[in-house]
Amino acid sequence: xxxxxxxxxxxxxxxxxxxxxxxxxxxxxxxxxxxxxxxxxxxxxxxxxxxxxxxxxxxxxxxxxxxxxxxxxxxxxxxxxxxxxxxxxxxxxxxxxxxxxxxxxxxxxxxxxxxxxxxxxxxxxxxxxxxxxxxxxxxxxxxxxxxxxxxxxxxxxxxxxxxxxxxxxxxxxxxxxxxxxxxxxxxxxxxxxxxxxxxxxxxxxxxxxxxxxxxxxxxxxxxxxxxxxxxxxxxxxxxxxxxxxxxxxxxxxxxxxxxxxxxxxxxxxxxxxxxxxxxxxxxxxxxxxxxxxxxxxxxxxxxxxxxxxxx
Amino acid sequence: xxxxxxxxxxxxxxxxxxxxxxxxxxxxxxxxxxxxxxxxxxxxxxxxxxxxxxxxxxxxxxxxxxxxxxxxxxxxxxxxxxxxxxxxxxxxxxxxxxxxxxxxxxxxxxxxxxxxxxxxxxxxxxxxxxxxxxxxxxxxxxxxxxxxxxxxxxxxxxxxxxxxxxxxxxxxxxxxxxxxxxxxxxxxxxxxxxxxxxxxxxxxxxxxxxxxxxxxxxxxxxxxxxxxxxxxxxxxxxxxxxxxxxxxxxxxxxxxxxxxxxxxxxxxxxxxxxxxxxxxxxxxxxxxxxxxxxxxxxxxxxxxxxxxxxx
Numbered sequence: 166x167x168x169x170x171x172x173x174x175x176x177x178x179x180x181x182x183x184x185x186x187x188x189x190x191x192x193x194x195x196x197x198x199x200x201x202x203x204x205x206x207x208x209x210x211x212x213x214x215x216x217x218x219x220x221x222x223x224x225x226x227x228x229x230x231x232x233x234x235x236x237x238x239x240x241x242x243x244x245x246x247x248x249x250x251x252x253x254x255x256x257x258x259x260x261x262x263x264x265x266x267x268x269x270x271x272x273x274x275x276x277x278x279x280x281x282x283x284x285x286x287x288x289x290x291x292x293x294x295x296x297x298x299x300x301x302x303x304x305x306x307x308x309x310x311x312x313x314x315x316x317x318x319x320x321x322x323x324x325x326x327x328x329x330x331x332x333x334x335x336x337x338x339x340x341x342x343x344x345x346x347x348x349x350x351x352x353x354x355x356x357x358x359x360x361x362x363x364x365x366x367x368x369x370x371x372x373x374x375x376x377x378x379x380x381x382x383x384x385x386x387x388x389x390x391x392x393x394x395x396x397x398x399x400x401x402x403x404x405x406x407x408x409x410x411x412x413x414x415x416x417x418x419x420x421x422x423x424x425x426x427x428x429x430x431x432x433x434x435x436x437x438x439x440x441x442x443x444x445x446x447x448x449x450x451x452x453x454x455x456x457x458x459x460x461x462x463x464x465x466x467x468x469x470x471x472x473x474x475x476x
Numbered sequence: 477x478x479x480x481x482x483x484x485x486x487x488x489x490x491x492x493x494x495x496x497x498x499x500x501x502x503x504x505x506x507x508x509x510x511x512x513x514x515x516x517x518x519x520x521x522x523x524x525x526x527x528x529x530x531x532x533x534x535x536x537x538x539x540x541x542x543x544x545x546x547x548x549x550x551x552x553x554x555x556x557x558x559x560x561x562x563x564x565x566x567x568x569x570x571x572x573x574x575x576x577x578x579x580x581x582x583x584x585x586x587x588x589x590x591x592x593x594x595x596x597x598x599x600x601x602x603x604x605x606x607x608x609x610x611x612x613x614x615x616x617x618x619x620x621x622x623x624x625x626x627x628x629x630x631x632x633x634x635x636x637x638x639x640x641x642x643x644x645x646x647x648x649x650x651x652x653x654x655x656x657x658x659x660x661x662x663x664x665x666x667x668x669x670x671x672x673x674x675x676x677x678x679x680x681x682x683x684x685x686x687x688x689x690x691x692x693x694x695x696x697x698x699x700x701x702x703x704x705x706x707x708x709x710x711x712x713x714x715x716x717x718x719x720x721x722x723x724x725x726x727x728x729x730x731x732x733x734x735x736x737x738x739x740x741x742x743x744x745x746x747x748x749x750x751x752x753x754x755x756x757x758x759x760x761x762x763x764x765x766x767x768x769x770x771x772x773x774x775x776x777x778x779x780x781x782x783x784x785x786x787x
Contacts, residue, residue: 295702
């Protein structure tokens with residue numbers, strides 16, 4: 166990258182409206198050309214919660230768009246899936262802001278506003294396994310920086326990504342959060358759980374156990390016997406299970422990516438949990454900025470408003 | 477063991493009544509002294525399905541007990557748990573028929589019949605993890621034989637056991653069946669599943685994938701993308717998931733026990749699935765006899781009716 170191009174990327178349009186619209190959340194940002202967030206909307210209007218996407222967008226962002234009619238409007242996340250408003254097909258990896266913005270799908274809303282739906286990312290592993298993400302790539306772009314970096318975005322489906330000079334080279338999904346919820350709520354393991362507070366000692370024990378022989382399906386059973394034999398109180402069992410699954414995720418990702426240092430991108434409390442776990446397993450961990458998605462949307466907007474800069 | 481003792485064990489009482497009474501099933505056997513099953517009852521009257529254990533026992537076995545008033549009556553399985561009829565505390569490993577029968581709890585039923593509740597087994601691993609089983613130990617005794625053997629009893633909670641000269645040395649639980657059900661029914665993975673039939677190709681693909689880097693939480697996601705990208709039809713996804721979790725179980729057990737040869741004890745269709753999986757992973761597998769529980773109950777009865785033989 167040349168200094169000139171960086172400057173072009175960074176300047177972007179005078180104002181922009183970026184929406185990170187996922188399954189269960191709606192986060193919108195009004196930004197200036199340097200990426201400073203001037204105003205924001207956070208709501209639970211995820212795509213599963215609303216019927217009329219156009220009206221929901223108007224309700225949250227219509228006043229911004231009226232005030233700044235020339236501001237580009239970008240939407241990323243599950244809103245661009247088949248279950249969303251307008252489908253934007255996946256963009257294959259390796260991909261950076263240029264490739265992603267280049268696959269955006271243009272649409273005109275009921276109020277006549279031009280908006281752009283960002284694609285998600287896909288990657289096919291050498292062994293033929295497909296990977297997909299929608300929305301996380303915006304956050305990843307926002308913290309990608311230069312050089313090689315391994316990022317983790319923890320959650321229901323944790324995403325680990327290898328980023329090289331601002332482009333996502335490959336990534337892998339771990340169904341940690343969803344497996345934790347299913348095992349807690351829909352198996353015998355939940356029977357003895359009496360709370361969900363964080364118990365650091367039980368969490369650490371789960372992390373340590375995840376490295377023993379036998380694998381996850383075996384280790385899970387000690388959440389049962391840990392309660393049966395009263396080695397742990399009922400209120401610690403959830404943390405024991407959490408340590409087990411997060412420990413397995415991290416060990417699996419270490420095998421996959423060869424991780425020594427990780428940037429954790431996510432909400433404060435979950436990010437803190439991952440830093441705790443990564444450190445316990447000897448991996449250096451930092452926490453990314455909380456406005457990663459806004460920053461990523463700004464980089465995408467710069468590509469859309471000045472497409473030549475990405476070629 | 478001397479020839480005399482074997483003869484004593486094998487002869488046992490003239491008639492015996494053995495009940496393998498689990499969470500969701502009730503299986504009772506009327507046997508002669510050589511262990512031949514003269515009559516049997518199979519029902520869904522597991523401990524979760526019935527309120528009055530005494531009446532349920534009478535309904536299924538009362539006529540046998542009336543006809544053979546001197547026949548010992550043994551009950552094993554979850555019926556001896558805290559949620560069952562009479563609690564029989566766990567017997568620690570290593571344990572064989574002598575140790576297990578020695579910890580039986582005697583009880584007199586409402587009709588005045590003397591019955592004996594068999595304990596379950598417990599084992600504490602060198603790393604401090606507790607293991608428990610109730611009922612499976614009866615089947616294990618029934619097929620234990622002599623020398624060292626590794627057995628697997630597949631199910632919701634698969635039990636792997638190392639048996640040395642008829643005594644359970646150690647064992648490990650894998651929550652394979654329950655994790656499969658929870659992931660199929662209560663996560664996004666079930667959304668694209670359109671059937672539960674066995675698809676050998678998808679099952680084999682799941683087994684193979686279970687050996688790739690990343691671990692189970694990562695591998696699970698390919699059941700999602702395998703459907704999304706139409707690499708597998710919806711009716712094959714259940715088999716793909718089944719191959720993944722059974723593959724992880726077997727690889728975990730191999731690490732745990734150092735398995736080269738396994739005896740599979742269980743229902744015909746699940747046993748066949750495990751033999752298929754074990755063979756695919758290069759482990760020699762045989763299927764145990766279907767009457768393992770009856771045989772085990774007979775060995776326990778011999779210890780109870782001739783306790784000196786076990787000392």
